[in-house]
Amino acid sequence: MSLTRATRLVRRSAALSRARNVPGHIRLASGVASESDPKPTPTLRTSPSTAYANPSHASPPSPTAAATIKLGEQYLLPVYARPEFVLSHGKGSWVWDTDGRKYLDFSAGIAVNALGHADAGFLKVLNEQAAKILHTSNVYHTEWAGKLAALLVTLTQAEGGLGFAPSSSSSSGAKVFFSNSGTEANEGALKIARKVGKERGGVSKTRIVCFENAFHGRSMGALSVTPNPKYQEPFAPLLPGVDVGRLNVIGDVERLVGPETCAVIVEPVQGEGGIHPAHEEWLRALRKRCDDVGAVLIFDEIQCGLYRTGTLWAHSSLPADCHPDMVTMAKPLANGYPIGAVLMRDSVAFTMTPGTHGTTFGGSPLACALGHHVLSRISERPFVSHAAETSAYLIGRLSQLSGWFPGVLEEGVRGRGLILGLGFKNPDHPGKVVAMARERGVFVLTAGKDAVRLVPSLNVTKEDVDFCVDVLESCIGKL
Numbered sequence: 001m002s003l004t005r006a007t008r009l010v011r012r013s014a015a016l017s018r019a020r021n022v023p024g025h026i027r028l029a030s031g032v033a034s035e036s037d038p039k040p041t042p043t044l045r046t047s048p049s050t051a052y053a054n055p056s057h058a059s060p061p062s063p064t065a066a067a068t069i070k071l072g073e074q075y076l077l078p079v080y081a082r083p084e085f086v087l088s089h090g091k092g093s094w095v096w097d098t099d100g101r102k103y104l105d106f107s108a109g110i111a112v113n114a115l116g117h118a119d120a121g122f123l124k125v126l127n128e129q130a131a132k133i134l135h136t137s138n139v140y141h142t143e144w145a146g147k148l149a150a151l152l153v154t155l156t157q158a159e160g161g162l163g164f165a166p167s168s169s170s171s172s173g174a175k176v177f178f179s180n181s182g183t184e185a186n187e188g189a190l191k192i193a194r195k196v197g198k199e200r201g202g203v204s205k206t207r208i209v210c211f212e213n214a215f216h217g218r219s220m221g222a223l224s225v226t227p228n229p230k231y232q233e234p235f236a237p238l239l240p241g242v243d244v245g246r247l248n249v250i251g252d253v254e255r256l257v258g259p260e261t262c263a264v265i266v267e268p269v270q271g272e273g274g275i276h277p278a279h280e281e282w283l284r285a286l287r288k289r290c291d292d293v294g295a296v297l298i299f300d301e302i303q304c305g306l307y308r309t310g311t312l313w314a315h316s317s318l319p320a321d322c323h324p325d326m327v328t329m330a331k332p333l334a335n336g337y338p339i340g341a342v343l344m345r346d347s348v349a350f351t352m353t354p355g356t357h358g359t360t361f362g363g364s365p366l367a368c369a370l371g372h373h374v375l376s377r378i379s380e381r382p383f384v385s386h387a388a389e390t391s392a393y394l395i396g397r398l399s400q401l402s403g404w405f406p407g408v409l410e411e412g413v414r415g416r417g418l419i420l421g422l423g424f425k426n427p428d429h430p431g432k433v434v435a436m437a438r439e440r441g442v443f444v445l446t447a448g449k450d451a452v453r454l455v456p457s458l459n460v461t462k463e464d465v466d467f468c469v470d471v472l473e474s475c476i477g478k479l
C-alpha cells in the first residue's frame with residue numbers, strides 16, 4: 001500500500017474517533033476536555049512487518065517451570081487452559097517468566113493494570129497502608145473509603161456522567177458501594193434495582209433486560225444477564241425474568257423494556273463480547289424508555305470505564321440524556337488489587353438503608369487507599385493526554401492492517417481509546433493469532449467469537465505499540 005493511502009487511513013481513523021453522531025463512536029459533548037481527542041502523529045509503515053515470522057518464545061518449559069505447572073494441574077480446578085510457562089514478575093508493560101523470557105503485556109491482566117506492573121507510587125501506598133491497617137470490616141469507619149467515594153463522585157460531576165453534565169453544578173449527589181470484584185459490583189447494582197423497582201411498581205416489577213454478547217460476570221445474578229450459552233447452560237436454572245435484546249436495535253428497547261422491568265444493564269462498549277460500542281441514539285432511546293417505565297438503567301463500565309476509552313466513563317462524552325442511574329466498575333480501580341464499586345444517583349441510593357446490603361472485605365482501607373492513588377494518577381491531564389496520543393498511534397497502525405490483509409480481517413478497528421479490537425473473517429483465526437503472538441513475546445486477548453482484543457496499560461508507550469503491531473502483522477501474514 002502506498003504511504004499516501006496509509007496516511008489517509010490514519011487521518012480517517014482519527015477523524016472517525018472524533019466523529020460526532022456516527023454510530024459506534026461516542027460524540028464529544030461541548031465543554032469536555034479534548035484530551036480524549038486522538039492526535040494523529042504516527043510514523044506509518046509502508047508494508048506489514050515480517051520481522052517476527054518465527055517464534056522466539058516457544059521452547060518447552062524448564063524442569064522447574066514444568067514442576068510448577070504440574071502442581072497447578074494436580075491441585076487447581078481446571079477451569080482455565082493456560083499456556084506452558086510460569087510468570088514471575090513484571091515492570092511497566094512487560095512481564096518475565098521463570099525461564100527468563102520477556103513478554104510485552106497488551107492484556108494488562110484483562111484491562112486491569114492501568115499503571116502497568118510494579119509501579120513505584122502504587123507500591124509505596126501498598127506498603128505504607130498495609131503496614132498501617134489493612135482490614136477492619138465495614139462495621140467501623142476508616143480513612144479511605146469515604147475519600148475514594150468522594151473522588152469518584154466529584155470526578156464524575158466535573159467530567160460528566162451519571163446524569164451530570166461536565167462541570168455540573170447540580171445540587172443532587174451520588175453514593176458509592178464498594179465490593180471486591182466486577183461480578184459483585186453487578187450483583188449489588190441488580191439488587192438495588194430490584195428494591196427500587198418494588199418501591200416504584202410493586203412486587204411484580206422485577207424483570208431485568210440485558211443484551212446479546214454482554215458479559216457481566218460469573219456469579220448467579222451477573223451470569224443470568226450474561227446471555228452466552230457456554231457460560232449459562234451448565235448452571236441453569238438462573239434468575240427468572242431476564243429478557244435479552246440486541247445491542248443498538250431500537251425496536252428491542254420498546255419491545256422488551258416494560259412496566260415490569262426494574263433494571264436494564266448494558267456495557268457502553270462491550271468488552272468480552274467482541275468490542276462492540278453502543279450507539280448514542282440507542283442509549284438515548286434506552287434512557288428515555290427507562291424513565292417512561294420507571295426502570296433503573298445500569299452501565300457496566302467494569303472493562304470500558306476509568307479512562308480506558310479516553311474519558312472517565314465511556315459515557316462521559318455523551319449528553320446527560322444518555323446517562324445511566326448506576327455505573328459499575330472494578331478492574332483498573334486499584335491496578336490489580338481486588339476492588340469493585342457501584343456508583344449511583346441519589347435517586348436510587350435512597351432506597352438502601354443499614355442492613356440491606358453488605359460485604360466483609362469490600363471497601364477495605366488497603367483497597368480504597370490504592371484505589372484513591374490509582375484514580376488520582378489516571379485522572380491527571382498529562383496521563384490522559386498520553387493515553388490519547390498512544391491510542392491514536394495504535395489505531396493508526398491497526399487501521400493499515402485490513403488493507404494489507406483484506407481476506408483475513410474485517411475493515412476498520414473496533415473500539416475507542418485503549419480498548420481496541422481487530423475483527424477476523426474466520427472465527428478460528430483470533431485464537432491462533434493470540435497463541436502465535438504469545439510465542440513471539442506479546443500477550444493479546446481474544447474477544448467474542450471473531451476478534452483479537454488489545455487492552456494495554458494506559459501508560460503504554462509508542463515503542464511498545466510498534467513491537468505489538470509488528471508482531472501482529474508478522475503473525476497475520478503467516479495465517
Ligand SMILES: Cc1ncc(COP(=O)(O)O)c(C=O)c1O
Nearest residue numbers: 181182183215216217271302303
Ligand atoms: C464488562 C464486565 N463486567 C463484569 C466483569 C466481571 O468482573 P470480575 O471478573 O471482576 O468479576 C467483567 C470481567 O471481565 C467485565 O469485563
